[in-house]
Amino acid sequence: MRQRYGELDDKRLRVAKGAVAGLCAAVALAHVLLVFLHVAPSNPVSQRYEKQINAWINPYFEQNWLLFAPNPEPNRTYVYARTGWDTPDGGHDTSDWLDITAGDDDAITHNPYPSRTNQSMLRRAWSAYEWAHGDSDVSENEWAQLRAEYLRNIAVQRATPLSPHPFQVIRLKVVTEPITVPGDTPETDSTEPVTRILPWWNVTSDGS
């Protein structure tokens, strides 16, 4: 290496070093600035340079550090699945509501390092679905479509061992129960759980 650069005279070497140092420092500072603008709440600067910020940040430097902010989730969520199948006489039959959350709660109790299949899988799949769909169950775009298929696949995986019969359709019931305000007893508590029932989804062998 020394031989290769030995030919450079002192001045050219100084210029090369200055250029390297300047470039690296500029990239580092620009990166920090762009990450800051990506993380900070939307403001005139980040709105104006939205395209540039996204081009640099996405996807590899994507991040959000909400971490229980602005408020921790104020509800407990329980997900149930009902399976449906065709009967030989040409009719239809369905299962009861199958609890597909209970296994997660059991797996976490007294477990210092639970699996992410219990702690994150269904919870994050539901919040991602809810975030992409709002109150509607129509998938307006590819993002929403992906999340709906993901939620459906999890439900199918979890309902399969619980369902009394092989099934062709499945639907979900999501019960959101507000966590009581501290100090409230069940008697003084006026909050009611909210139940949302999703449409029937087809279960096909190719997962579509």
Add this chain to the structure above:
Amino acid sequence: MAVDQTPLVVPAPAPDETGRPPGRFERLYGRLTERPFSLYATAFLRIGYGLLFPIILLREFPNRHMIWGPEAAWSADLARRMFDQNGWFSVLTLSDDPFYFELCYLAAILVSVLFMLGWHTRVTSVLFAVAVVSFYSRAVLMSDGGDNLMVLMVMYMMFTACGRRWSLDARRKGTAGPRPGFREFVVTVLHNCALFVMMAQMCILYGAAGLYKVQGETWGAGTALHYVFKQDLFRPWPALSDFLDGHHVMIALACYMTVLVQVAFPFSLFSKLKYVVLPILIGMHLGIAFLMALPMFSAVMVLSDLVFLPDRFYRWAARTGRRLLRRDPAPSV
């Protein structure tokens, strides 16, 4: 492992030909280019990430097909459709062959161990980053903030000289002596810039986590942790969570402490106050690890916080550790 015992000599900035003392710009330029800072800290982080990532893979080994395999609920097909949308990449979706998946899994563990040991660190750091990014992006809907931070930090680590201490590379090449030349200059500049970015990243993380909490009424009311303790998925010890939840004053103090420390973090780093804030943050993360069953999230956070400890701390810790291991009598000095 070999530890550099030679005292670090920081060369005084050389006066230039004109003989005038270096100005502010020259001093800054000197700090950026003269020597790589925090070689022990980056080596420690290298060992840490190289250890934590395979622990995740081994922990989830029985569930690996459900999380990252071709047949996961988030199927390889869904993942590829998502990559079309957002530009992520994963080596795991290149083939749906189950054998290929198992091979990737083993390779990821192997690369992590080589990275941890510091074997041809520059190359293994790139492979390690590819592995971490691949597993993260393959199941991004099953990741937490710790996974996210690990992705960012291992990408920055590629640009550091994290293999210069406590590594097989260091054992082979030795740590002594300055290395002249243009190549060393580039390595030094890249390292120092990456180190700066890693530190800034942690400041942005805590600043954002704190400032977004300030906007939440439950943190202001001192009740936020009540809602956390009531989440079924984050209460591995229900009796303990309920016991703590019953102490409203303590909960409120902990809420305020959390927000204050997170917001204060970036500002504390310029003073000795960091030796107060860092232990509080680390204690907070240990609490999260145990009370909320999030050991890996907390471990990644704590490890990343340690980038701020100076090299003299790491050298002292290494000396103390080795003395305790050998049960040598304490030096009489």
